[in-house]
Amino acid sequence: MTRIDSDSLRDILKLYFIMGSTNCYKSPASVLKDAIAGGITLFQFREKGIDALTGDAKFALAEELQTICKEHGIPFIVNDDIDLAISLEADGVHIGQEDAPVDEVRKRIGDKILGVSVHTMEEALTAMEAGADYFGVGPIFPTKTKEDAKPVQGVQHIQHFREKGITIPMVGIGGITMENALKVMKAGADGVSVITAISKATDITKAAQRLREQVEY
Numbered sequence: 283m284t285r286i287d288s289d290s291l292r293d294i295l296k297l298y299f300i301m302g303s304t305n306c307y308k309s310p311a312s313v314l315k316d317a318i319a320g321g322i323t324l325f326q327f328r329e330k331g332i333d334a335l336t337g338d339a340k341f342a343l344a345e346e347l348q349t350i351c352k353e354h355g356i357p358f359i360v361n362d363d364i365d366l367a368i369s370l371e372a373d374g375v376h377i378g379q380e381d382a383p384v385d386e387v388r389k390r391i392g393d394k395i396l397g398v399s400v401h402t403m404e405e406a407l408t409a410m411e412a413g414a415d416y417f418g419v420g421p422i423f424p425t426k427t428k429e430d431a432k433p434v435q436g437v438q439h440i441q442h443f444r445e446k447g448i449t450i451p452m453v454g455i456g457g458i459t460m461e462n463a464l465k466v467m468k469a470g471a472d473g474v475s476v477i478t479a480i481s482k483a484t485d486i487t488k489a490a491q492r493l494r495e496q497v498e499y
């Protein structure tokens with residue numbers, strides 16, 4: 283197996299749904315199925331927060347959601363938990379700056395997709411050199427989902443990275459909705475990452491469809 287090429291990854295990153303049990307009003311499986319029906323292109327299992335599942339319950343939910351992704355040809359990414367990703371043979375992992383160093387994770391996961399959260403040019407250059415496949419840049423807008431989010435940055439970092447010639451696939455994250463998604467794409471992102479705008483929508487499939495329309499501008 284070889285590493286995914288950037289252009290294929292750009293297509294996959296267009297509408298990147300991230301979710302865990304704490305982000306859902308109903309069963310995560312039904313939320314994911316509805317989101318897939320609405321046209322998400324990538325899924326990240328992110329089980330975090332005070333009521334987050336752990337141990338066998340977390341593994342069982344991850345396996346259930348991975349099976350749904352497989353049935354629909356949607357790549358399955360695991361947030362932070364490298365061991366879980368390896369045991370499930372997930373399609374990749376996403377790590378933050380406070381997780382294991384990028385080069386260590388790259389060694390452990392081989393050619394699987396490796397996403398890294400970056401907030402500064404220095405973090406971006408370091409992550410690229412260490413083998414990241416894509417960046418998560420944010421929080422673009424205010425977010426309620428991540429308690430320890432960094433200061434809201436708008437699209438300035440995405441614009442700055444592109445102006446400096448950084449071409450690595452990039453998604454914006456943080457408070458993105460169907461109203462502001464286009465702004466993130468026009469700033470130079472290859473896609474948008476969304477949690478609540480889809481997982482807590484009244485009509486999940488419609489919410490995903492409308493976001494997908496925005497990113498396919």
Ligand SMILES: C=C1C=NC(C(F)(F)F)=NC1=N
Nearest residue numbers: 361376399417418453455475
């Ligand atoms: C904190 C995060 C930042 N970015 C991303 C992604 F959208 F995947 F790039 N996922 C996260 N969990």
